[in-house]
Amino acid sequence: MYDTAKTESALEQTETKISARNVQVYYGDTHAIKDVNVEIEDKTVTAFIGPSGCGKSTFLRCLNRMNDTIDICRVTGDILLDGEDIYDPKVDPVQLRAKVGMVFQKPNPFPKSIYDNIAYGPRIHGLARGKAELDEIVEKSLRRGAIWDEVKDRLDAPGTGLSGGQQQRLCIARAIATEPEVLLMDEPCSALDPIATAQVEELIDELRQSYSVVIVTHSMQQAARVSQKTAFFHLGNLVEYGETGQIFTNPEDPRTESYITGRIG
């Protein structure tokens, strides 16, 4: 598998953003992620698919060290972001999370105004000098989150008052506001209706211009629609990783084929 990924990226000639080598994750005694090797490319949408409990979300949360917040979780192996090990003691996980933004399964806007939601990250990281600059960041982020037109007249209204799809786009805009390099999305559409899902997917496709996007999804159609690369996880193993088209039309591993055709999962 490691070899596959390597040849693939060599072929593509694109820049590697994140590379994981021999990553193991343990929850207490449970071995949740087994020996995963993967190269995630810049300015690409990478989808993680697999049945429930296969470890794709766990692996995603390793990429910005969100697993650090779980006491019993232990991660070994190397995860390099732009060639630097993010689990190195020198690395500040707080800074890392500003660089590797995350969008969660359930829209989770803060119970604050729309403006304050977006301004949260820039404020704690001191990205804006003065009110005017902050206003600018908020507007820019909301525009890139494709929600500016819907909320520009009510920036003072609470973010929790928006519809589910709007809330999720608000959360994406909030993550963008800290100017991350990578955007991790953990099943961002699972709580949304088909129309909101379509809007978010469109947004993901636009975000690819500027960021490396990693998306965990349960929907294989979604993976096929939005991603260029797909990784299939099963029982904590990375079974297959490659071009999305390749994975869905001509998988190498019989387990991938079974999952895609609906026989396991």
Next chain:
Amino acid sequence: MTALPFLLLILATLAGYLLNRMAAGSIRANGARLHSMISYHGMFAALLVLVPVLTIILLWLAFEGPIIDRVVMSGLPDGLLDGQGDGALQLVLAEIKSISRGQIFGTPEDWKIAAADSYSALRTQSDWWMVAVVAGVSLAIIGFARSRVTAEFRARQGVERIVSGLMIFCSTVAVFTTIGIIVSLSYETVRFLDRVPLSEFLFGTNWEPQIPLREDQIAAEGAFGWLPVILGTMVITVVALFVAIPVGLLSAIYLNEFAPRKLRAVIKPVLEILAGVPTVVYGFFAVLVVAPAIRDLGQSIGIDVAPNTALAAGGVMGIMLVPFISSFADDALSAVPSSLRDAALGLGSTRAEMMTTVLFPAAIPGIVGGVLLAVSRAIGETMIVVMAAGLIAKMTINPLDSVTTVTVQIVTLLIGDTSFDNPKTLAAFALGMMLFLVTLMINVFALRIVRKYREAYD
């Protein structure tokens, strides 16, 4: 004798239950489909008996005494008690009752003995009537309930209706008790204000209520200005909150977010033990440990400190309040959805930033609830203040001086000799009324503030 009606009630309830259950069971045995399970049929009959009959028994017991008293008193020979005061009549009635119980002192007049006889006769009659009424009503209800048993009868909903009626009653008990307390307090307060003008009570700066109850007593002149007393309460409450709020909140935040699991497992129960310490024990601690320590410290830096200080009492009270605030705040913080934690951490905030910018604002309503409870406890706390802060009302806000509080004054006014036509005793009720109003105002005010500033998550 009073046990008999209760015994009948239990029997009737059981009988109703079994009878209807059996009746429903035989309908089912005959092949019909019942709407409700047979235990619901039984329960329906049991509740139908229990609730009204119990009400009858309790009302009977409540009104039996006063009615018999009136009958006996009006049956006394004419002219004997004309022109006697209320107290004298009470005395005669008490004597008649004790004669009827066989406790005879001296040689009572014949008419008293006759009255005592009629009194005990009336009591016996009343008891038998009660048994008869209970038995009759129970039988009637059992019969009625039995006649309702059919396959289609919705006993399930019937039980629910009766139970919801009971719940409505229980939920109004607190409301009516509050109303009763306000009414009785207002009554005595008005009587107090007949004797002491309102302006003197509200704006007087002198509190010396130990005036003579009888003419031969030597006591104070009397002054009923409540300002020094409420000021003392406020000083002690503020001192207590200065200790309790920071310690309580910070410990809650630490335990909730930063403490390792093992440490939390030790500290939380210990904090809860603190909530279980009787206030008298806190009082000892304040008098024997804290007050001397404050005094020594004050002397060593050349400040004059009274032996009883508001600081000692308030400080120890603050320790007492820590578990209230910390456990409320801990619950409120735990109730904030973990998705908000993830959101804040995922944006690259530290735990402390997450706490101050997200969790704390979202948990404010619960935290304020704990603080309010602590304020009410501090205002109402008596024992620590009696022991550690003194009894003399002083117009001061110096926490190193001895002060007294509203509750302490209420206690000292109501122990020892009391007389309900004297302002000394009645002043206790006026103070109680003011305390009630102050706490009410604080609660209303705080709730308004919370509603304005809370960040509601859903």
